[in-house]
Amino acid sequence: MAASALSSDTVLLYHSIYPEDCLAEACEAYKTFADVSIERGDVFSAIALTPKVQSPDSVTIRREFLNYVLDLSIKKHLAS
Amino acid sequence: MPAPPPLEGALPAGAVARFEDGALGLVLSTDIYSLAAILRSSYWLTDRCYVHLNAAGERSLEVTLLAKSGKGTETRNIAWEFLNNLIDSQLRISIQQETAAVREMIVSQAFSDVDVIDDRGRRVDAGSLPKVDQDAITTWRPAP
Numbered sequence: 001m002a003a004s005a006l007s008s009d010t011v012l013l014y015h016s017i018y019p020e021d022c023l024a025e026a027c028e029a030y031k032t033f034a035d036v037s038i039e040r041g042d043v044f045s046a047i048a049l050t051p052k053v054q055s056p057d058s059v060t061i062r063r064e065f066l067n068y069v070l071d072l073s074i075k076k077h078l079a080s
Numbered sequence: 081m082p083a084p085p086p087l088e089g090a091l092p093a094g095a096v097a098r099f100e101d102g103a104l105g106l107v108l109s110t111d112i113y114s115l116a117a118i119l120r121s122s123y124w125l126t127d128r129c130y131v132h133l134n135a136a137g138e139r140s141l142e143v144t145l146l147a148k149s150g151k152g153t154e155t156r157n158i159a160w161e162f163l164n165n166l167i168d169s170q171l172r173i174s175i176q177q178e179t180a181a182v183r184e185m186i187v188s189q190a191f192s193d194v195d196v197i198d199d200r201g202r203r204v205d206a207g208s209l210p211k212v213d214q215d216a217i218t219t220w221r222p223a224p
Contacts, residue, residue: 004103004144005132014135017115044135063130063146070131074123077116 006063013069014044022072023047030065083153084160103130103146104159108166110139117169118143121162129158 005011013023023045027036032052039046049065051058087096087104097105108118118141122131129145136142145162147154185203188196198204 001098001100003101004099004105004146005134006103006130006144006146007099007101011132012134014133016135017119017133017141066132067126067130070122070133071126074119077119078123 006066007059010046010048011066012044012046016043018045018069018073019076020045022076023069025072026065026069029068030061033061034065036065084157087156087159097142099144101146102150102152102155103144104155106143106145106159106163107136108141108143110141113166113170114173115141117166117173120169120173121165124165125158125162129155 020040023038027038030036030049034049034051037048037050049062051061087106088098091106095107097107099105110118118133122133122143125131125145129147132144134142134144143162145155145159147158185197196204
């Protein structure tokens with residue numbers, strides 16, 4: 001059994017779901033908690049998030065980041 | 081209230097995936113549920129659950145859910161709630177699309193100085209004038 005995207009070190013975010021500007025906004029908001037590296041593609045971006053403080057909460061920070069990007073993306077989709 | 085059944089037995093084969101971290105993956109056809117409906121229902125969950133959306137083929141989307149408590153039973157319950165909420169969201173979007181023209185007409189009438197809808201609720205064509213009751217404007221009546 002494999003780990004889900006919610007526990008993976010690298011996560012793919014499709015631009016049709018997660019607009020790139022929302023991803024940039026989330027990176028800016030999380031810059032005090034984590035370093036986010038983004039590998040941009042045409043269809044999706046591969047993101048790797050490294051929390052600045054290694055703790056058992058590292059996974060939680062990663063997951064909260066994904067929820068945060070999703071919230072921003074949904075607000076953008078529903079406003080347009 | 082009895083606990084909801086496991087998703088694997090109730091949904092078509094391949095529609096549910098269980099991951100080692102306790103997360104559940106649901107593969108949804110975008111022919112049935114629009115992206116807007118999936119997004120609305122996901123938004124409704126983000127306070128209780130971690131959510132990730134991923135494209136799974138051309139006409140389907142994978143939604144990965146994991147309860148913030150990390151409990152498997154809670155993730156399962158949330159997944160069922162999500163599926164029910166998804167039907168609700170999709171229905172609202174469909175009704176919104178079907179009634180868009182009527183709503184637009186009502187709002188136009190509400191903010192317009194002239195009638196855009198006649199007495200029978202039919203749209204008055206732009207440029208056409210409403211029929212004038214000649215008798216009413218030419219016949220003098222004494223004030224009561």
